[in-house]
Every structure is written in structure tokens, then in C-alpha cells.
Amino acid sequence: MKIIAYLYRDTQANQAKLPAWGRSLDRLYEDWGDRPQLEQLLQDCQHDPPDYLLVQQLEDLGDSAQIVSDRLHQLEQLGVSLITTTATAEMGTTEQMLHLLEHLHTLQTQQRSRRIRQGHARNRIKALPPPGKAPYGYLRSKDRYTLDRTTAPVVKDFFEHFLLYGSLRGSVRYLHKKYNKKISASTGKRWLTSPVYRGNLAYHDGAVVANTHVPLLSREEAAQVDRLLRRNHPLAPRTASAPRSLAGLVQCECQSSMTITRVTARSTAQEYLYLRPVACPRQPKCRGLAYAQVLEQTIQRICVDLPRAVATTSMPDVDGMKQVLSAEILAKQAILSQLPDLLRTGVLDDETATLRSYTLRTDIAALEATLAQLPPVNLQAIAQTVSLPQFWLDLSEAERRFYFREFIRQIQIVRDGVDWELRLVFVF
Ligand SMILES: [Zn+2]
Incomplete structure (x- = not known):
């Protein structure tokens, strides 16, 4: 008896663990995002059809009910029995499976939300801004945040005021008085700590990608902001201001x-x-x-x-630590700058290069965060x-x-x- 399985994952970013198929397989076909391996599988079935094909769920076979339905018919004609491992336990024949198609219109809704999720994951890997409005001070352009020339100076002034006086509430009041821009203290705190104003992108899963757009807070200023916030913390809010x-x-x-x-x-x-x-x-x-x-x-x-x-x-050898961290950042930036060449000469394919660039940028962001936490070297x-x-x-x-x-x-x-x-x- 010949058993094969097909595993489909949204994107490479979604590193779900391998499912337990519950039996030994003759062959496993795997796809991420697109489905070239599924095409291969169907071709192979023309010459040497297996007895069973295992999938996790029906919608793994295609992005629309129509495509899933077509593939089910194809498999039926080849005499391959399909077994889904997560949906309804075991379905006997492909014929029975076809009855499920009546319910496939609900699947299409799921497909849509999956496509949206895929979009988000792709955005992240390409370091595109997450969906939604750009933060105050920025505009959303095609592939990045750009400075909004009317509001960016307001944010910048807020940061400068905080750096001078070290008072969150004071800077919030200053903003209201000077620009008639009213924000809450918690919004002010968010501005001060937001990766976006530091030129990085943050995604809801916690990943931060470095240097994706022009910052409103330089790295040195950001480090100073962090020190001030840490120092203000144990003080009562009124004494801090x-x-x-x-x-x-x-x-x-x-x-x-x-x-x-x-x-x-x-x-x-x-x-x-x-x-x-x-x-x-x-x-x-x-x-x-x-x-x-x-x-x-x-x-x-x-x-x-x-x-x-x-x-x-x-003092800890801050200078030494800074040099090590800076060297690591430079090394990673150097690799990052080589990627376009590697792509052009065909050493890396598009997907690998994009993924590599994403990983490098995330690493760089983490290193820069560590660097910012170190005390000023020139104490x-x-x-x-x-x-x-x-x-x-x-x-x-x-x-x-x-x-x-x-x-x-x-x-x-x-x-x-x-x-x-x-x-x-x-x-x-
Ligand atoms: Zn006393």
C-alpha cells in the first residue's frame, strides 16, 4: 500500500511544527505560500498513483473552493483516496469527500482571511509597514513611512523637550500649549518608546526590523530617553515633573x-x-x-x-562591549548590502534573499537595542x-x-x- 502526504504552510515565516501523520509515508510533498509541489504531486500521480493521500485539511489543496473541487475530482479520477488528518477524522472515499463541497463556500471565507494573514507575513519579511494608518509624524507611502512635514516637527519638539526636562507630563503639557496638540501621558510614553520613531518597524508578534525609514529620534537620543524613563520610574509622577x-x-x-x-x-x-x-x-x-x-x-x-x-x-568595559556590538552590527550590515549582488548573480533566489534580509534586519535591531541600554561610555x-x-x-x-x-x-x-x-x- 502506497501512502503519500501533502503539507501546505502559509509562508516560510509560519514555521509550524511537522504534523504527526500517524503512519509511515512513502513520500512527503511540502509547499510554502505557492503550490509547485502539489502540481508535482498530481503529475506523479498520473504515472504511479498512491492508494492514499494525506493532507491536514481540504483547503490545503488550493486557494478557492473551485480549485479544491477541481483537485478532488482529479484525485478521484486517479483513484487516490484522500484523508484529512485534522478536520473530520477519516473519510472513506473521494466520493464522500465531494459531498463536502457543499460546505466549501464557508471555506472561501477562511481562504480570504488566510490570504490577508499571508499578506501581513509577506509585508513583514519585506520590511513593509504593517497595515493601518501611519503613526503621527509620518505618512504612508508605497513601501515605507515617510516624514509628514507638518506633524513630524511637533513630535521632534516633544522629544527635545523631554530630553531637556525629563518630564513626561511636562512635555505633554508643552505640546498642548505650543501646538494645541492634546495627547495623553500614556500616548506620550508610547511615542517615547515606539520603535517607529526610532526608525524601526515593529510587528504585532514582537519582531522588530531595523532602519526601515527616517527616524525622529536618533539612536543616542533614544538611549538617553530610555535612561530618563528608567530613572523617572521609581519617582511619584508629580515629583518627576x-x-x-x-x-x-x-x-x-x-x-x-x-x-x-x-x-x-x-x-x-x-x-x-x-x-x-x-x-x-x-x-x-x-x-x-x-x-x-x-x-x-x-x-x-x-x-x-x-x-x-x-x-x-x-565600570564594566562599556567601551569594549560597544565595540563588539558595533562590529557585529557592521558585519550584518555588510552582508545585507551584498544581498542585491547575490540576487542579481543568481546565487540566492528572491525568496531566500528576502528572508535573509528580514533575519538580518531583525538581528540588527536587537543588537542596536542592546547597545542603547549601555551607559554612556564617556562617563x-x-x-x-x-x-x-x-x-x-x-x-x-x-x-x-x-x-x-x-x-x-x-x-x-x-x-x-x-x-x-x-x-x-x-x-x-
Ligand atoms: Zn524625620
């Missing part, structure tokens, strides 16, 4: 966090800022501290402590600059907050009666 540079950073000796309060002296209408513990467990309670003094002390301390901290910290160089008091005094409070957060995780107050000093906890 508060205008004061020390907001959310200071912790009292009693472990309570400290909040900034304003006190206006009635006689002079002058405003004084104080730092007070939010929930002090002590009796009597820890005293408030003058904001200006804490700020001054913080600047003095950072200028003394930062160079020391940087010198004694055994030593930066530490030199930011160890001069003048550097800090020249900054606005917003800029100062930005730089504080690049380095300081916490400012701890150590008290000795009414005297106090502070200790800096660095982020690295």
Missing part, C-alpha cells in the same frame, strides 16, 4: 522622603523654599531645611564626590566637566535637575542636632 532640581531626590535621616514647600514672607513678598519630611516618625519631628542651602551643599558635594566615585567604580570625561561648581551654577533649575538625575539616585540628609550634612548616592 516638578520644576525644582532637588524634587524627589532628597531623603531625610528618618527615611522619610522630603517635599518642597513654599513660604512667602508677608512683609517682603519674598518666597522661601523649604524641604520637609513627608512622613516623619520621630518626636519631635525632623526640622525642615532651607532649599537653597541643600542645593548649595549638593553642588559642593557632587563636585568633590563624583570624580572619586567614577574613579573607584569598576569619565563627563565627570570632569560636571565637577566644576560653575557648571552647575550656570544651569537653570530644569537643566540642573536633568543632570542631577543622570548621576544621583538619592540625596541623604545626615543630622547632628541642628547641624546636618548630606551624602550622595550615585546611580552607578
